[in-house]
Amino acid sequence: MSADPQPEKNVLGGPLLACGYDPLTGFFRDGCCATRGTPGVAHLVCVKVTAEFLEYSRAQGNDLSTPRPEMRFHGLKPGDRWCLHVLRWVEAWEAGMAPKVVLEATHEDVLKLVPLRALKRHALDLH
DSSP: OOOOOOOOBBTTSSBOOOOOBTTBOTTTTSSSOOOTTOTTOOEEEEEEOOHHHHHHHHHTTOOOSSOBGGGTBOOOOTTOEEEEEHHHHHHHHHTTOOOEEOGGGSBGGGGGTSOHHHHHHTBSSOO
16 A cells, blocks of 8 residues: 655645636646646646736747637636746746745745745735
């Protein structure tokens, strides 16, 4: 018998909370920015998108507003929470366009690429 997998943690060291269910987010479309132990899963930053971020993302070639039914994606609107790919968040952060982050729903693996202090500066749940 194998042991139960360890629960995934957020960037603050606590349990990883859900990011959002409407729209249903996460790599596995389960509402969480989780990896489930799967290598390469990088949609780990729980953000609350703004119109400015959505426009910036579209200009960078990552259109998050347009529905893509074939991918079960209805398109995002300002105020939606979404598990953003960590490298997309870094790109926006470096350009001064990073959306707010929900720390308790952002996977601890993000800390491999982003300092906690940067995430805290953009934290939705600390302000």
